[in-house]
Amino acid sequence: MSARMVVGITGATGAVYGVRLLARLRELGVETHLVVSRSGWLTLQQEMGLARSTVQALADVHYDINDVGAAIASGSFRHGGMVVAPCSMRTLAAVAHGFNDNLITRAADVTLKERRTLVLMARETPLTLAHLRNMTNATEMGARIMPPVPAFYALPSSIDEMVDHTVWRVLDQFGITAEGSYDRWSGTGKAAGTGRAPADD
Template sequence: MALPVVIGISGASGVIYGIETLKALCRMGMETHLILSHAGKTNIEIETNYSVQQVRKMATIVYEPEDMTAAVASGSFLTRGMLVAPCTIKTLSAIANSYNSNLLVRAADVTLKEKRPLVLMVRETPLHKGHLDLMSRAADLGAIILPPVPAFYHQPENIEDLIRQSVGKAFDLLKIEHNLFRRWGA
């Protein structure tokens, strides 16, 4: 039986990355556990044509960010890993400093302590040294920093192709087979 994937959607611009992740995993029949921050909910309404309710329905299980008793708050709950898409600098800072003030950060901390893949789609630009230091610190703890930087070797025809390529890179890191983009040399 495939282990579930934990998805965090924080309040950075780019919530579509988390939504496309949920859509793809749903199509694959994979179990997903979603933690949606309050700012993430606001950005869904601002940036997309999806309602928060539609996004919640894409996940197998949805947790409120204050629910520190959720299954994903414990290392004994087995998962494939976690993707935070998008990841705000505030969330990155909390993860890098083990500041477990909400469930999204606690689940990320658990993922790190259990040596499972934690992929952070940090969504900020430009970056100052403090941001870079936080990314370095998170990487030192075991997180994988994956800013959603578009690639063009697969000859994207639309924005969705660019989004799917970034989501596919995250899936590669989580060892999830997919066909979200055409690979180099394929």
């Protein structure tokens, strides 16, 4: 797998997933190419109080959402895959129907056509029939729909642990692992890394 990934951040709630993903990839020495939607910048400021320059500094390369001539808009640009974290329903719909109307959706389309891994951390609830059908369409095209659902079986003790567990599960989709990065399930009857059996039903 190429040690280079594309990361998109949209305006859905959950900006922390995109930020934490960038941080973990940097720790692992993976080159990151970042593009943030207009609403994504608003959510990053609202939820995390982060300025553009701070977020951009987390990536090796960053692009403007309207720069459809950027390197990541071409299939000839080699990378190991793309994650949209979080993925708004608007972006999901655009990907599902091939609307290359900005750099995130264009990069996602290129990722699919080149048969590379595309993970969409779709974030919305409850889901309408349109949302569900768009998820089906995107999946049939080769995308992986991965809502940021907390794994309570891992017995997290903080929000940070829940976020990290989800981010590492996303990186698993690309074969990116780090020894001891998070507690994996060790078998029926035991919570990962604890040795404790779950309570009776």
